[in-house]
Amino acid sequence: xxxxxxxxxxxxxxxxxxxxxxxxxxxxxxxxxxxxxxxxxxxxxxxxxxxxxxxxxxxxxxxxxxxxxxxxxxxxxxxxxxxxxxxxxxxxxxxxxxxxxxxxxxxxxxxxxxxxxxxxxxxxxxxxxxxxxxxxxxxxxxxxxxxxxxxxxxxxxxxxxxxxxxxxxxxxxxxxxxxxxxxxxxxxxxxxxxxxxxxxxxxxxxxxxxxxxxxxxxxxxxxxxxxxxxxxxxxxxxxxxxxxxxxxxxxxxxxxxxxxxxxxxxxxxxxxxxxxxxxxxxxxxxxxxxxxxxxxxxxxxxxxxxxxxxxxxxxxxxxxxxxxxxx
Numbered sequence: 001x002x003x004x005x006x007x008x009x010x011x012x013x014x015x016x017x018x019x020x021x022x023x024x025x026x027x028x029x030x031x032x033x034x035x036x037x038x039x040x041x042x043x044x045x046x047x048x049x050x051x052x053x054x055x056x057x058x059x060x061x062x063x064x065x066x067x068x069x070x071x072x073x074x075x076x077x078x079x080x081x082x083x084x085x086x087x088x089x090x091x092x093x094x095x096x097x098x099x100x101x102x103x104x105x106x107x108x109x110x111x112x113x114x115x116x117x118x119x120x121x122x123x124x125x126x127x128x129x130x131x132x133x134x135x136x137x138x139x140x141x142x143x144x145x146x147x148x149x150x151x152x153x154x155x156x157x158x159x160x161x162x163x164x165x166x167x168x169x170x171x172x173x174x175x176x177x178x179x180x181x182x183x184x185x186x187x188x189x190x191x192x193x194x195x196x197x198x199x200x201x202x203x204x205x206x207x208x209x210x211x212x213x214x215x216x217x218x219x220x221x222x223x224x225x226x227x228x229x230x231x232x233x234x235x236x237x238x239x240x241x242x243x244x245x246x247x248x249x250x251x252x253x254x255x256x257x258x259x260x261x262x263x264x265x266x267x268x269x270x271x272x273x274x275x276x277x278x279x280x281x282x283x284x285x286x287x288x289x290x291x292x293x294x295x296x297x298x299x300x301x302x303x304x305x306x307x308x309x310x311x312x313x314x315x316x317x318x319x320x321x322x323x324x325x326x327x
Contacts, residue, residue, distance in 0.1 A: 011319045015285050015312050016304045018043060019211040022323055023219055023297040042208045043301040046282030049207035050158040052217060054093060054267035056165055058237035059180050065168040072160055075167040083142040084160060091147045092157045093266050096249055098143040101154045105307055115156060119202045132198045133159050151253030151264055155204045162203025173201040184232045187213045211299045218288045218297035241266040242278050258310040283307040287316055294324040
């Protein structure tokens with residue numbers, strides 16, 4: 001079986017690219033925008049939002065406001081009777097919560113569909129309950145295993161993390177982001193985040209921002225949490241994010257087929273490549289790719305027709321690796 005090749009132009013087309021920003025050693029060296037999309041346009045991150053939410057959690061952890069060994073119900077007692085009873089913040093960050101939940105887009109009546117309706121991603125249906133993310137999260141049941149086991153990707157974990165952030169900081173999530181991340185980073189445009197019917201932020205998938213501001217988050221991670229000489233996130237958190245995470249937990253999970261050498265830590269994926277590249281990922285082709293060895297950051301927004309396509313994941317990662325090798 002031969003190796004398929006594609007030009008950068010072909011790869012951008014095949015992956016339905018809306019925008020691509022490449023930074024090299026802190027400087028933007030390439031910009032691509034599809035028709036009707038500009039550098040000022042904001043795009044939803046979908047699940048790449050999880051990585052941004054985890055950065056905010058890391059900031060609060062550095063201030064001693066979040067203890068990773070504490071349980072979820074310590075911060076959000078409303079979830080004490082749910083699957084999250086006994087789950088640690090570390091389990092939430094690494095997608096190692098034992099949860100009876102599967103992200104099945106084709107099932108209109110399952111828990112995943114209920115989750116999407118609770119977050120107003122889809123319209124409600126007659127007799128559908130609950131009517132908020134918090135109410136939905138409280139209904140989730142524990143899986144058969146113990147918390148801290150295999151990697152099990154479940155988006156609700158990241159909405160739980162948003163609630164933990166709010167309780168730990170004593171502020172609305174959006175205010176924490178604005179004062180602790182957005183303003184210190186010197187972002188050029190406002191971001192926004194989608195909400196549920198009660199106004200609760202969808203921290204697992206609702207961030208919307210410009211491609212260059214998305215890239216600036218990657219640049220901060222590349223620099224170990226520092227931007228323009230100002231520390232925003234601790235070096236310890238960044239180092240942990242890009243170097244740790246359980247190989248055994250990853251290999252026992254369901255994503256190993258498209259990222260065989262990967263790991264997952266603090267809601268960021270590690271490629272397992274020699275370059276140490278790591279990335280954020282959202283459905284329909286949203287990426288923030290950081291290659292520390294090449295000093296390259298790539299932010300990419302897309303409108304891929306399918307929410308999940310493993311072949312396109314491989315193509316996107318090959319594109320980023322090739323871009324990182326260009327001088």
